[in-house]
């Protein structure tokens with residue numbers, strides 16, 4: 155019905171929004187009570203086109219039809235050329251204050267200072283709609299809305315990168331993304347062009363080891379480490395400098411999916427990580443990370459214990475430079491609108507604040523160009539900083555003018571400096587005493603060349619360091635991943651060449667992968683001596699908090715597991731009852747549940763339902779704790795699972811289940827599974 159009287163809200167808005175004020179960005183947008191056109195015209199009907207009679211043709215004069223469809227046709231913006239698939243959340247970063255000795259950046263240096271952040275996690279290779287759990291590096295990009303302007307820490311969940319010079323980025327991405335003729339495979343490295351590239355560009359070897367490790371299949375974004383990768387230069391209030399690497403340490407520990415689990419999940423729940431992030435925040439089970447820094451002296455040669463700090467294929471082992479925690483990040487708010495916030499956020503390495511400078515790492519230098527440039531086509535012009543998600547919380551007065559999608563109505567006639575016309579209104583330059591960003595003077599000299607430092611030629615020592623630092627189970631996973639991925643290549647020559655690369659890292663690993671591929675193991679020259687870095691291993695004896703871990707209880711809601719469920723919940727775990735059919739208190743049925751969504755399973759009823767059998771067998775194979783209560787032992791027997799196997803807990807109390815969950819997997823069970831896996835693979 156056509157409204158005749160404006161609603162109280164509309165009236166209030168009309169009274170308090172003089173035309174001038176309504177020009178301020180976003181003010182009063184999309185708040186009216188009535189459906190309107192984009193011009194504010196109220197609409198009585200949005201379900202029927204204007205036609206010449208009910209059976210007649212649609213009329214060109216239907217401006218509402220044309221506006222609605224035109225806007226819809228242009229809803230999508232180009233996806234990110236890399237890191238297209240991602241999801242994000244808001245949070246708060248609180249500084250511990252101990253970083254003041256190395257940086258004057260207020261958000262790090264001032265004890266207790268709270269800074270708003272937005273974090274976007276992502277995969278690198280897949281398109282926007284691809285699955286979350288594919289084998290890939292994950293992006294870990296953080297925008298700090300600091301009082302001094304935005305600072306972006308655009309990192310990954312692996313501390314090294316495939317290439318040493320930004321000029322090769324298009325090449326590695328062309329090779330790693332789908333084949334251009336058929337546009338397959340989606341979001342995977344298990345194909346010829348990727349292995350062709352990395353076997354020919356051996357600087358990629360270290361990152362390839364990380365990509366074949368469990369780090370490439372995280373359990374959730376909650377259980378990933380983050381790394382700034384490059385070395386940055388921090389500057390303190392006295393002008394003293396230090397070379398620094400940034401780390402995000404997950405409070406929940408670093409945990410991964412089993413490879414088979416990751417593959418099943420890609421089909422069963424392609425939104426697995428995205429869902430976990432959003433659901434956890436909704437449930438108040440916030441993701442938490444500590445920001446840490448490794449601090450190295452700012453020496454002339456920019457090396458530390460012989461490690462070239464400008465080489466992004468190298469880490470500094472934590473045993474040589476401990477990661478010092480400097481603040482804590484809590485992700486505590488979901489975005490309201492995926493497009494406006496997660497899709498339109500624009501990160502850039504050049505978003506810096508006083509106290510943080512870049513180094514000459516040639517990968518970092520190229521990124522300083524790329525992240526600004528890419529927004530011009532993604533976000534349609536140079537005014538993307540005005541989008542709500544990208545706006546600085548510090549006052550902005552930049553003298554930039556006009557351009558596509560300019561939403562500011564600038565005043566004044568003199569957008570240039572110096573000028574004699576702006577009077578007190580115009581911006582004036584700010585020296586360092588006013589918080590202006592001033593680079594620490596550094597001598598730059600050298601011949602103009604296309605060349606790398608000599609130290610960049612060492613492509614293998616740190617791949618070996620990484621491999622030798624891992625637990626035997628993690629090493630096995632790397633062998634299996636290389637074997638899996640290379641088996642998927644069509645070209646034998648690529649497999650053979652990659653084996654010759656692996657031979658320069660470790661002979662044992664090469665022999666195992668070669669055996670899996672049915673090829674002879676080549677000889678290489680692996681590093682003679684490797685000092686492991688235990689901090690790199692993710693499987694240790696340590697038990698971690700179980701916040702956000704999911705326990706499936708097979709039974710009816712009243713199957714006598716109430717006390718167990720309650721205690722697990724108070725420790726932050728999520729409990730889902732899996733019953734034969736739906737009903738009050740039932741979150742999954744036998745038909746809808748799949749093992750991959752649970753970190754542990756408790757079976758509390760007797761059933762020989764085949765879907766429950768598969769669920770238990772998968773949970774067993776993926777080394778998850780399994781609790782058995784009451785008649786559940788019959789279900790276990792129907793699934794052919796030995797009740798005396800490690801990690802099968804009879805009548806578990808919540809504590810023993812929580813302890814097992816805190817270890818992430820029943821690692822003692824893994825060797826039992828190995829012979830079967832080996833014979834299946836041969």
Ligand code: HDE
Pocket residue numbers: 234235236237240274275276292293294295308309310315319320321323381382383384499500501517518520521524525526528529
């Ligand atoms: Fe990126 N990268 N990158 N990258 N990168 C982008 O920027 C690029 C690199 C990383 O959630 C793009 O806005 C070049 C390293 C993350 O929005 C683009 C090089 C690391 C994200 C771009 C690198 C990263 C991106 C695509 C080689 C880890 C997602 C869209 C010099 C330290 C950020 C965009 C988000 C995104 C270029 C290498 C991390 C094209 C040229 C090394 C987490 O600008």
